Amino acid sequence: MFSKELAELDKNTVQLMIDEMQDELDEKNDILAEMKIQISEKDNAISEIRTKLSEKDNAISEKDHLIDELTQKLQRLTEELQNR
Template identity: 50%
Template sequence: MFSKELQILDQNTVKYMIDEMQEELDNKKEELDTAKTELDTVKTELDTVKTELNTVKTELDTAHTKISNQSKAIADQSKEIADKEELIAKLQAELKKYQK
């Protein structure tokens, strides 16, 4: 009889330990699911930031190209002005020759 009671006690202890381990396993699975959800959220946010960064980079490249084109246009206009000023100076010198 004593042996039978010990056997029942052992079975109950084993069942209790299995239940405890299952509960712990379920809790760990839930924690893992929560961590995966948080990771997915962070990945989505990262993708959004990457997209925004690419947009800003494209805008910056466009602005840089526009500035380069404007700088070239200004340089061309400055050269044209310098050429015209040189021509004006030559014409004024020639005009002075004829006025004497």
């Protein structure tokens, strides 16, 4: 009789430990899922920032090109004035 009761007690203890471990695993999975969402949101924010930076780089490049054109035109006009 003692042996059956001890076996049942051991079985219940093992089941309790398994349940606790499963609860802990579920909690960690929830935390992991939240972290994945946060990472995804941050990745999207980084992507948006990169897009904006690229657009600004293009705008700067266009302005640099315009500055070069205007500088060349100014040099030509300056040379024309000096040759007169």
